[in-house]
Structures are given as structure tokens and as C-alpha cells.
Amino acid sequence: MTAPLRDPGPVSATGTDDARLVAELRAGDEAAFVELVERHHGAMVRLALTYVPGHAVAEEVAQEAWLGMLKGIDRFEGRSSLKTWIFRILTNIAKTRGAREARSVPFSALLHDEAAEDEPAVAPSRFSPEGAWRAAPREWEISPENRALSTELGGVVRGAMEALPPAQREVMRLRDIEGWSAPEVCNVLALSETNQRVLLHRARAKVRRSIEQYFDGGTV
């Protein structure tokens, strides 16, 4: 099933979990903090890398975000999910830091460029002038038990994602690898629903093309 577009947000699904974690953090419970770090720290560092140069700086940004989270925990009102709130703290710090490092192109600018061009999901040559497939897409033989194929396919997907423009890569990473919902991505990256979808669409289409080339025996 596909997620409904106008999802009210992740709050309801994780509300009780959030309430527990917030209460435990306020009480100074270390286990709650460790639980959150294990759940989100890796994703925070990776998201920070979109804004700042280098892993060491991204790690600092993520650590600063945790400190910001702890300082603000008494004021957290639960209007967004705890996760969304933490990641918003992170992106705010990362943006400031990125601007100071004078390297980063603002995400909004990346987004504008990446969403503006007209970019078909499938090469136009694959269709007849009437818009029908000239040669239909082939069936892919993917069986999860085939370990060697799964590993190779994973490499193809990873390579294809690394080659994506940054905003497309980040949206696909958050949605398809980290498993975030569309509203979470829109909220944390400050994207409209439409732009989130355009970026995701283009990213997935390119990754599909790489897999297709792999199965067709072409060079990837």
C-alpha cells in the first residue's frame, strides 16, 4: 500500500514512544539518550554531509545538534515528532555551519536547479512517436536467495545513488534507505510536497536505469 499524501505526520504513530523518551530524557535517563543516538546519529551525520564539507565537520554538527536537543528538551512540546524536531535542530546547525565554511551551496539552490530542468524518467528513444514502448522493459530476475546477485545489485544501487545530484540523493536516501515518510522529509528539508516528489521521482528513475543497464549487460 502507498502512504496517503496528506499524512497528518508521524506524531500519532510514535506519540507514546516519544512521550516516554522525552520523560526519560528530562529525568536524565542515559538509556533513553543512547537509544536515540543509536537510532538517529548515523542518519544525522549523513544528512549534515549535504550541508558541510567533510565527515569530521558533519560529526561535529551532529554532536552539536544532540547538545541542542538536550538543552531544549524541557521546552519540547510535541508539536512535531521527536525525530523531526531533532533533525530540524540538526539542519539549522548544519546550514549555519555550511554558510560559515563558505563551501556549501544552500540546499534550496540545489533543489531549484535539480527540480527545474526537464528530465524524462525514461530515455525518449525508448518510445514510439505515439508514446508507446518500442521494446517493453524486461523482467528482472531478482531472487533474494541469490546472495551474489543481491550483493552486486547493492553495489549498482549504491554507485547509482552516489552519482545523483545532492538533493535527489538525499531525498532518495531518506525515503528509501532510512525509510522516512514523505511528510518527515518535507518537514526536515523544508521542501514542498511537489518538490520532494519530483526529486524522489528523478532519483529513483536514474537508479532504475542503472539497474536496467546492469541486467542488460551494459556498462554501469
Next chain:
Amino acid sequence: MTAPPALTCRELVELVTEYFEGALSGTEQARFDEHISACPGCQRYLLQMRATIAAAGRLQEDDVLPEAQAELLAAFRDWRSGRTNGATQGEHRVAFLERILGRFRRR
């Protein structure tokens, strides 16, 4: 009233993400369903897109580095003792940043 024109394969592939997201309007959804039910090529395209998403979902991301976790835990303990001892936020921040700087100097 005339029916809306049928969707072409070229148009359908551009609607796949909206289809997955449940973002198609009622009319678009009907045209999508009508086309896909009669077009083996687009059915296979849809399967390929699902396989692409599934393959991405199987990628593993790196875990938290043990040293990062240890530093965060130390920062958490500073924060907690500050809450009980009434240290200023500024003092925490200094302690925290010193710890981070210490790590990068070691590298």
C-alpha cells in the same frame, strides 16, 4: 461528456512516483489504472520501480562509531550533572567543545 484521452506509456512512467505516493487525482488514478491493466510493458516498468525501491531499502548504512557514542555519552553526563548542580549552559558548552576539539587534535 467525453472521456479524457488515454494515457501513453511515455506519460505513465512520469506518474509512477505520484502513483506510489497516493498523490494522483481521481481522474489521473483512473487513467493510470486503465492503462496499466492493459499494458504488459508498463506493468513490468512498475515492477522494476518496485524492485529498485526494494534494492535501495536493503542497503545498509554505517552504524554509530564507538568513539562518537562515547563522546556523546560524556556530553550527556555533563548535561545531566549541570541540571542537578546548576552549572551554567556556557560551562557545558565549553566542556563539550573542548572534548570535540581534543578529538580532532588527536587525529
